[in-house]
Amino acid sequence: MSRVNLNIRPAVFSDALHIYEFGLKTLRAKNDPLCQTFTLKEVEHHLRNESKYCFVAVDSKNVIKGFVLAAKHFEENPQYGHIEWAAAKFGFGKYLARVARNVLLVDGVDLSICEVCASNTECINGVIAEGGKIFSTKFMCSEVKRGLVVLCEVIQTVNLFLVSNKVSLA
Secondary structure, eight states, X not given: OOOOOOEEEEOOGGGHHHHHHHXXXXXXXXXXXXXXXXXXXXXXXXXXXXXXXXXXXXXXXXXXXXXXXXXXXXXXXTTSEEEEEEEESTTOHHHHHHHHHHHXXXXXXXXXEEEEETTOHHHHHHHHHTTOEEEEEEEEEEXXXXXXXXXXXXXXXXXXXXXXXXXXXX
């Protein structure tokens, strides 16, 4: 297997469409239900409001081969950082997440929540390998109207992992 050289750099707003397209393609290929909530508007929101915690892995032609979108605060628990979306080729996901976690640590955030779809076993195994512990599980639902009745159908189960930001880049 030949070695792949990628550079990790901060994501910029002009990366938004490429991040979105790469993420959607990656999530769909894994049949990950998160692709139903992953939108270009959300990517742009992250890059406008949390750009300090967003990174991309690019090849020598500056083509995106991975990304991580993180935030300083997790919505339900603002004392935690938030690693919301990540996708990568060639095993670079853990390095992208480590870079984001190190920046969060420098900003005084010791722990982060990492959202992982229950069906994404590859990512779950990676988070566990990084010392992540299950923090909570939530269910993403869609409302389905049947006559006068509105039913909530679970479209995905998301595991929330608590991970320490105190990691080395080794």
